[in-house]
Amino acid sequence: MRINPKKCVACGNCTYVCPMGAIYIDPLLQRATINRDECVECYACYNGLSKEVLPPATVRFVRRTLANFRVRFEPEPDVCPTTAFEPDKLEWPRVVRRAFSDPRVPHESTGVSGRGTEEVKTNDVTDRVGIGEVGFTIELGRPGIGARFRDFQEMSRALAAVGVSFEKNNPITTLMTNVETGDIREDILNEKVMSAIIEIKVPVERCEEIIRIVWDVEKRIPTQVVMGVGVRCDEDGEEKIVLPILEKLGYDPQRAKTNIGLGRKVIRDLTNAAPVEAFKELENA
Amino acid sequence: MTNTLHRYGKAETFVDDYIVFSLPAKSKMAGQTGDALAAQKRFMTIASQYHPVSLGDALHGGALRPTKSNSIFGHWGKRNKPNLRKVLAGMSKAGTMAAVFDKRENAEAFVKRIKEEELGISVNISSSIENAKNACKVAGIPRHSIAYSLGFEHVGDNTPGKQAIMLSTMCGHGMVSINLAQKMMSFVRENRRSPREAAEAMSRFCSCGIFNTTRAKRILEDVRIGVK
Ligand code: SF4
Ligand code: SF4
Secondary structure, eight states: OEEOTTTOOOOOHHHHHOTTOOEEEETTTTEEEEOTTTOOOOOIIIIISEEOOOOHHHHHHHHHHHHHTTOOOOOOTTEETTOOEEOOOOOTTTHHHHHHHOTTSOGGGGTOOOOOOOTTTTHHHHOOSOTTEEEEEEEESTTTTOEEHHHHHHHHHHHHHTTOOBOTTSHHHHTEEETTTTEEOGGGTTOEESOEEEEEEEEGGGHHHHHHHHHHHHHHSSSOEEEEEEEEOOTTSOOOSHHHHHHHTTOOOOEEEEEOSOOOSBOOOOTTSOOOOOOSOOBTO | OOSSSOOOSOGGGGTTOEEEEEEOOOSGGGOOBSOHHHHHHHHHHHHHTTOOSEEEETTTBOSSOOOBOSSGGGGGSOOOOOBHHHHHHHOOSOSOEEEEESOHHHHHHHHHHHHHHTOOSEEEEEEEHHHHHHHHHHHTOOOOEEEEEESSOOOOTTOTTHHHHHHHTTSTTSOSOHHHHHHHHHHHHTTSSOHHHHHHHHHTTOTTSOOOHHHHHHHHHHHHTTOO
């Protein structure tokens, strides 16, 4: 990402908007500037800020004048008043930053393959995680910290060392040079991303072991780890196997994603279905 | 990235926060057949009848989106309001489609209705474990699978910055920065913006449309008067 210095009026809005805190107003240049090493190419600035077209030279003049009266130029906080952001053409390896950080990026365009599994979100159709199994999503980088691939490698190596196998279709797995050792491509180890997920599936008996490994690695890496622990419920919709393990380890889970089991192999044919109307007053809901 | 699971906060802070989303099983191995987009359009249209806070199409966005003005007068113009109709009209490809509810009765009634529709598309509830359990009970369905969120559940009640993290993590993709959340908290405290304006400003960054402005407003009201 870059900021066009001819357009920027140094209003400072974008310095708050960047999830990585990578934008600052350079005191010498008097323009917003991006610390490229910290920027993860998430495009929150470019996609998220609303765009206005105030004339930069006039705005700078007005700002200077108003400042003499201690009056501040204050555009709406989610706006770049001069549309100053301009995406760079990203080359390898920098392009991996965007692949893992911009939720809207078309994955194919980045050279990083794999999208990850749908975890247990479609388990009612895929049966990916069966009774007696646990699907882990081990995510590094939240909230708003970011992580480098060398941090992921620390985690993947530790997991590989105990013989865990990684999900084939997961983008981090596809960036490994050796899935037996958990080694990740050397040329991307310093690349930083917003967050990314290592995905594994293990028998329930290994649940505690895996969590302890994650705890151990987390102490050594300069970011945080959150986990999704995916399990199949029993016939009554209860889950009495993994929760006690988590509680024994000191967790007190509050939040979850619950698959309610409505997925089928064949989606309903709606050709002759009675139409449904959208609610009338949809705006300003 | 998983966008709805890891919202920061204790179970009680999700009292007005239910994300009900649908998605097709995309892998070939899954062998799912049929018109997923048509089913998802029906899912979202029905959701619109249950007073959602937002509808979100992960590909195109939610009810509040960033704007672009071509005239300098845009700077002084009114900000856009949430527009659910635009979300419904814009769905062009099956993917993750979400409805966000702030009232238990609406979320539960929607889940019950969607069960009766038998669309065959996978549906998940992202909320507190109890909220989802209750919704399943009302609909008379056993839960199929569950993914616990671990890592954010040890929320110290007085952790400084806790509310900024609660606001920021409502976009699981990290598009709502913690610094922006803090700025909006300050704006509300100084009465430079209303909680609604501040919540809507943050919501425009959430490109999947799952940011819950009702929960955000409630958190910002607390921030204003110093409730931790
Ligand atoms: S929001 Fe735009 S004008 Fe303001 S500092 Fe950032 S780039 Fe410059
Ligand atoms: S692309 Fe993302 S990380 Fe980079 S400057 Fe913009 S908001 Fe910050």
